[in-house]
């Protein structure tokens with residue numbers, strides 16, 4: 001890397017994970033009117049992430065994604081324009097004009113008796129901020145993209161930076177912006193950053209002005225204007241409220257799923273009709289459960305903030321109930337199977353361990369909740385398949401099915417994630433992959449009614465989450 005004789009501003013992205021690498025790639029692929037890159041970008045991660053950094057520097061994506069433009073843009077920045085490099089050397093942060101913080105901040109939910117408790121580990125994030133305080137230039141803009149509890153920039157980030165500035169005898173106040181990510185790993189990975197609305201807030205006027213200038217240069221703000229809040233607390237709250245709303249919306253449909261199944265109706269069809277009303281267009285469909293790094297934890301960050309910064313005990317009962325319901329949702333698959341057959345001694349395959357379609361991210365995946373529960377049945381053997389994941393870091397011992405054709409050995413097949421690969425399997429192929437008289441559980445609306453009917457006619461039993469009408473289909477065959 002040699003940015004020395006180059007006048008382009010240097011943007012360091014701290015944390016080369018699912019968000020940081022995507023953001024760094026987008027920033028490195030931001031061009032001026034003459035098609036010259038606007039920024040030099042340095043991605044920083046921890047010393048133990050040397051192999052990740054090496055991969056990035058060879059322009060190789062460390063995960064599989066359906067967004068083809070991601071690999072192309074990474075190659076363009078690393079190999080062609082040479083304005084993006086990754087490193088484990090934190091000292092490079094001292095070169096930054098702007099630092100974007102995409103480090104994780106973990107809060108783990110713990111179900112204790114009837115109470116939802118949490119374990120909040122602030123250390124890695126606070127350590128990252130302290131590193132910035134030790135190294136950055138006094139006029140470097142720090143943009144926090146990490147999802148943080150409301151009040152964190154004011155009560156944690158600013159004091160840490162000031163403390164470290166003080167040790168270096170720097171009198172000026174740190175420049176801080178909070179601007180949360182809405183990145184959607186999947187087919188639109190990069191464009192969900194570049195072509196999407198952004199909320200942001202600066203800790204003071206100067207920070208806000210610099211933040212607006214930077215975000216305007218990177219994001220298509222003509223089509224997707226920025227939403228500026230006056231205080232960082234507002235931007236922080238917005239992110240958590242947004243995710244809690246979605247988590248609650250998903251949980252809401254669960255009880256209706258159970259009812260629809262008992263009544264024997266197709267809830268997907270009902271929802272399609274309800275969605276015609278504009279006011280109801282974002283009603284959620286039944287599904288396998290909620291996973292990923294955000295929706296499973298973000299309401300807890302608000303709870304922590306309530307208790308620790310604002311001395312309140314409202315408790316956010318609605319949002320927390322949603323977390324609980326969503327966590328248990330994948331276990332409904334077991335109830336459905338038990339209505340049909342016992343589980344002891346069975347061979348079960350779970351198709352899709354990623355929490356989201358067309359991406360290889362298994363963090364807090366509902367498949368893990370189901371997998372672990374299934375193993376409690378005597379003699380049951382459970383294997384998993386995912387076109388985007390070769391080894392399951394959360395369940396290292398899990399047996400992987402390498403090819404769908406191996407399903408012929410299984411008694412029960414659970415379709416868990418709506419990966420394109422599964423949606424594209426034709427009805428005749430399904431039949432050829434499945435064991436005679438096996439049971440297929442469509443937990444995420446992967447089979448349409450034509451496929452379901454074909455399988456039923458050919459002696460494959462099918463049940464589905466939210467698909468009470470399958471019983472009626474069977475009666476007609």
Ligand SMILES: NC(=O)c1ccc[n+]([C@@H]2O[C@H](COP(=O)([O-])OP(=O)(O)OC[C@H]3O[C@@H](n4cnc5c(N)ncnc54)[C@H](O)[C@@H]3O)[C@@H](O)[C@H]2O)c1
Nearest residue numbers: 015016017018019020044045046102103104128146147181
């Ligand atoms: N994944 C998503 O879809 C998504 C979407 C929107 C927002 N977010 C939020 O973005 C943040 C990051 O999420 P993620 O999914 O990228 O997490 P991640 O775990 O994939 O990445 C975090 C990275 O930060 C690195 N890191 C930790 N401490 C560091 C330090 N001191 N210096 C440099 N690097 C350090 C880790 O090694 C890791 O590679 C979280 O707050 C998350 O809630 C995530």
